[in-house]
Amino acid sequence: MGLVVQKYGGSSVADAEGIKRVAKRVVEAKKNGHQVVVVVSAMGDTTDELIDLAAQVSPIPAGREFDMLLTAGERISMALLAMAIKNLGHEAQSFTGSQAGVITDSVHNKARIIDVTPGRIQQSVDAGNIAIVAGFQGVSQDKKDITTLGRGGSDTTAVALAAALDAEVCEIYTDVDGVFTADPRVVKKARKIDWISFEDMLELASSGSKVLLHRCVEYARRYNIPIHVRSSFSGLKGTWVSNEPQGDQPMEQAIISGVAHDTSEAKVTVVGVPDKPGEAATIFRAIADADINIDMVVQNVSAASTGLTDISFTLPKTEGHKAIEALEKTKTRVGFDSLRYDDQIAKISLVGAGMKTNPGVTATFFEALSNAGVNIELISTSEIRISVVTRADDVNEAVRAVHTAFGLDSESDEAVVYGGTGR
Amino acid sequence: MGLVVQKYGGSSVADAEGIKRVAKRVVEAKKNGHQVVVVVSAMGDTTDELIDLAAQVSPIPAGREFDMLLTAGERISMALLAMAIKNLGHEAQSFTGSQAGVITDSVHNKARIIDVTPGRIQQSVDAGNIAIVAGFQGVSQDKKDITTLGRGGSDTTAVALAAALDAEVCEIYTDVDGVFTADPRVVKKARKIDWISFEDMLELASSGSKVLLHRCVEYARRYNIPIHVRSSFSGLKGTWVSNEPQGDQPMEQAIISGVAHDTSEAKVTVVGVPDKPGEAATIFRAIADADINIDMVVQNVSAASTGLTDISFTLPKTEGHKAIEALEKTKTRVGFDSLRYDDQIAKISLVGAGMKTNPGVTATFFEALSNAGVNIELISTSEIRISVVTRADDVNEAVRAVHTAFGLDSESDEAVVYGGTGR
Numbered sequence: 001m002g003l004v005v006q007k008y009g010g011s012s013v014a015d016a017e018g019i020k021r022v023a024k025r026v027v028e029a030k031k032n033g034h035q036v037v038v039v040v041s042a043m044g045d046t047t048d049e050l051i052d053l054a055a056q057v058s059p060i061p062a063g064r065e066f067d068m069l070l071t072a073g074e075r076i077s078m079a080l081l082a083m084a085i086k087n088l089g090h091e092a093q094s095f096t097g098s099q100a101g102v103i104t105d106s107v108h109n110k111a112r113i114i115d116v117t118p119g120r121i122q123q124s125v126d127a128g129n130i131a132i133v134a135g136f137q138g139v140s141q142d143k144k145d146i147t148t149l150g151r152g153g154s155d156t157t158a159v160a161l162a163a164a165l166d167a168e169v170c171e172i173y174t175d176v177d178g179v180f181t182a183d184p185r186v187v188k189k190a191r192k193i194d195w196i197s198f199e200d201m202l203e204l205a206s207s208g209s210k211v212l213l214h215r216c217v218e219y220a221r222r223y224n225i226p227i228h229v230r231s232s233f234s235g236l237k238g239t240w241v242s243n244e245p246q247g248d249q250p251m252e253q254a255i256i257s258g259v260a261h262d263t264s265e266a267k268v269t270v271v272g273v274p275d276k277p278g279e280a281a282t283i284f285r286a287i288a289d290a291d292i293n294i295d296m297v298v299q300n301v302s303a304a305s306t307g308l309t310d311i312s313f314t315l316p317k318t319e320g321h322k323a324i325e326a327l328e329k330t331k332t333r334v335g336f337d338s339l340r341y342d343d344q345i346a347k348i349s350l351v352g353a354g355m356k357t358n359p360g361v362t363a364t365f366f367e368a369l370s371n372a373g374v375n376i377e378l379i380s381t382s383e384i385r386i387s388v389v390t391r392a393d394d395v396n397e398a399v400r401a402v403h404t405a406f407g408l409d410s411e412s413d414e415a416v417v418y419g420g421t422g423r
Numbered sequence: 424m425g426l427v428v429q430k431y432g433g434s435s436v437a438d439a440e441g442i443k444r445v446a447k448r449v450v451e452a453k454k455n456g457h458q459v460v461v462v463v464s465a466m467g468d469t470t471d472e473l474i475d476l477a478a479q480v481s482p483i484p485a486g487r488e489f490d491m492l493l494t495a496g497e498r499i500s501m502a503l504l505a506m507a508i509k510n511l512g513h514e515a516q517s518f519t520g521s522q523a524g525v526i527t528d529s530v531h532n533k534a535r536i537i538d539v540t541p542g543r544i545q546q547s548v549d550a551g552n553i554a555i556v557a558g559f560q561g562v563s564q565d566k567k568d569i570t571t572l573g574r575g576g577s578d579t580t581a582v583a584l585a586a587a588l589d590a591e592v593c594e595i596y597t598d599v600d601g602v603f604t605a606d607p608r609v610v611k612k613a614r615k616i617d618w619i620s621f622e623d624m625l626e627l628a629s630s631g632s633k634v635l636l637h638r639c640v641e642y643a644r645r646y647n648i649p650i651h652v653r654s655s656f657s658g659l660k661g662t663w664v665s666n667e668p669q670g671d672q673p674m675e676q677a678i679i680s681g682v683a684h685d686t687s688e689a690k691v692t693v694v695g696v697p698d699k700p701g702e703a704a705t706i707f708r709a710i711a712d713a714d715i716n717i718d719m720v721v722q723n724v725s726a727a728s729t730g731l732t733d734i735s736f737t738l739p740k741t742e743g744h745k746a747i748e749a750l751e752k753t754k755t756r757v758g759f760d761s762l763r764y765d766d767q768i769a770k771i772s773l774v775g776a777g778m779k780t781n782p783g784v785t786a787t788f789f790e791a792l793s794n795a796g797v798n799i800e801l802i803s804t805s806e807i808r809i810s811v812v813t814r815a816d817d818v819n820e821a822v823r824a825v826h827t828a829f830g831l832d833s834e835s836d837e838a839v840v841y842g843g844t845g846r
Contacts, residue, residue: 016476016479016480019480020480023480050499053439053499053503054502054503054506056439057439057442057443057446057503057504057506057507057510058506058507058509058510059510060510061506064516065502065503065505065506065509065515065516065517066502066506068498068501068502068505068517069498069499069502069503069506071498072495072496072498072499072502073495075491075492075494075495075498076473076476076492076495078491079477079488079489079491079492079495080476080477080480080488080492081480082488082491083477083480083481083484083488083489083492084480084481086481086488087480087481087482087483092488093487093488094488094491096569099567144522146519
């Protein structure tokens with residue numbers, strides 16, 4: 001039996017009861033003969049409470065000190081978990097990110113992992129201990145300052161440690177049973193996915209599925225570390241994310257992995273842009289210089305009569321204000337007519353490697369939306385994904401209609417037969 | 424202007440407002456031209472809350488992990504303080520005990536400082552920063568594990584850093600104005616002491632005065648670091664503790680520094696001990712083997728008729744049960760009659776180097792108690808201290824009577840004339 005890395009999120013260790021429940025599960029893995037390394041997040045709302053405290057003393061929390069503050073959260077949960085495990089008669093030692101050898105760059109609040117040197121962790125598990133590691137944190141290579149990894153940091157810590165320790169699997173424990181074919185809060189008939197490829201998982205993650213973050217999946221794909229996403233409450237098998245299915249997993253991936261939706265974005269349309277070289281470049285340089293990440297970009301064919309075109313793109317709502325400000329400054333240079341801003345939109349994405357070889361997926365997708373009376377405002381595609389923008393009000397109905405149309409509902413075992421010509 | 428170490432306790436940084444107030448005070452010292460190193464405790468009740476959480480997950484918190492847990496407290500307060508200082512336009516960096524070079528032994532929960540290597544702190548202040556250091560914590564020399572220093576740990580961190588950095592002074596900020604001639608909650612007319620020698624302060628600390636702990640004063644004396652105990656609320660001058668008075672401090676120490684009292688102890692009497700060699704040794708070996716610290720020890724002259732004597736000693740109430748258990752086991756060997764346990768006692772101590780050369784101090788002390796109708800149960804003395812044990816109910820009246828008798832009341836400026844023949 002090899003080494004297993006288990007990661008528990010804040011909701012799994014929200015209180016003393018949760019910590020004790022996690023301790024039991026950890027000990028079970030140890031009893032099954034595994035070496036066990038556990039990565040743990042801060043308890044429940046701890047991080048939010050610390051952020052709130054920081055806001056009370058200073059409006060602009062400084063990078064280095066903010067990281068020092070936030071890392072107190074995992075220190076509490078990991079020490080408590082180690083105690084709870086010892087209380088069950090097993091040896092456990094907790095380690096900070098720094099002690100665990102998580103070396104990062106110096107970009108405070110969203111540092112990137114440069115290297116992992118898990119000597120102390122390997123030593124600890126070789127000595128028979130269960131090693132508990134603080135997620136989300138590391139130490140900067142040059143200055144030896146405490147850093148944090150930003151959103152999804154604990155998952156990334158777990159995958160990075162799993163890679164460095166050559167683990168069999170990285171188990172990500174969360175408060176849901178795994179990755180679903182759609183958000184179960186929206187689609188009651190959503191099905192748990194038993195196995196999904198890294199590629200499809202990456203597309204789902206960047207399309208609004210919140211179970212795993214893109215960054216963590218990307219890291220796992222690069223080092224080929226299988227991820228098992230599962231519930232810390234139910235103990236059921238969850239979803240395996242890996243290159244190839246293993247053991248009793250389905251040999252072939254479904255044509256469509258799932259339907260994701262995202263209501264966190266807004267749409268900006270630059271109206272009446274002169275259709276000549278360099279205009280789009282000027283617009284998106286302005287956006288980039290304001291440090292704004294954009295998602296979909298769509299440009300329509302220009303109207304022959306006017307020589308003007310419209311350029312639309314989507315971006316996080318939180319960046320909307322900044323984007324409009326940046327674009328207003330380019331108005332004379334670009335010579336566009338006006339800006340439109342719309343934050344009442346939703347993005348619905350269909351993801352599946354199977355769509356590459358199965359014609360008609362796009363048609364079925366659009367027909368489903370049309371039958372549900374949902375209007376499509378923007379369309380964007382990749383090799384294994386189709387995304388559309390609709391009204392925010394339509395999102396639930398749209399997701400349900402598409403989910404049903406592709407035979408993803410849990411009652412139905414029939415495969416959908418795609419007709420028509422290509423996608 | 425040299426380097427100043429300032430230490431702020433948990434009550435000074437109990438909330439965001441407190442942290443902002445402390446930040447202002449720190450910046451003031453910096454503006455006055457000092458290099459400033461700040462040692463900070465955990466916010467208000469944080470440590471108690473963490474201890475409570477630990478108790479919920481495990482009845483016996485393990486040493487190493489318990490330290491890992493508790494050190495989260497200072498991490499929060501120091502990061503917030505650094506942010507608050509930056510918000511006032513000054514540069515600040517926070518450092519854990521480990522980063523600050525506080526090297527300890529491996530005795531978790533009550534580690535002792537072995538060495539302080541403050542290279543990063545010196546570098547930080549030389550670069551113009553205010554350095555904030557987590558009190559109460561260090562890193563073990565051999566295993567590189569996080570340790571905590573036990574009770575009074577933050578004060579000790581401050582004094583140890585002051586010694587290692589060759590500071591001008593170690594300022595201990597607290598919620599009272601300094602060291603008083605008696606506990607101001609008991610004696611309304613208690614006076615703030617402007618200057619007190621290390622020796623007298625050590626005796627006061629071991630006699631129940633809670634402002635400074637014995638351990639921290641002992642460290643300061645060894646390295647000759649002047650301590651300035653003062654309020655973080657009032658900004659008034661406090662009490663200087665040092666070898667010699669400095670500047671405008673009184674050139675000569677008062678004959679009596681103060682009256683301390685302690686109601687945390689209990690009294691054990693071993694009744695009817697055969698008055699022959701080795702009996703006392705057997706009794707106190709049993710106590711020592713049970714790892715119990717005792718305070719006063721008194722043996723009366725044995726009654727000629729019986730050849731039996733009584734041995735009494737005081738000890739922390741919390742150790743009472745353990746002591747009785749240990750003594751019961753020696754009963755046949757020692758052959759004593761019975762054990763008496765009494766936790767309704769108080770210890771009242773008079774401290775002052777002047778009593779060495781001023782006859783009559785003891786007489787005045789006992790007369791004051793007698794006039795107040797307070798019965799003396801035990802007496803014990805050192806060169807610069809007299810302690811008596813009385814009923815716990817009498818303690819407040821006794822302290823007030825003694826305080827008045829030695830002219831320590833704040834309205835009185837007259838010195839007391841001691842008559843009588845020596846003490």
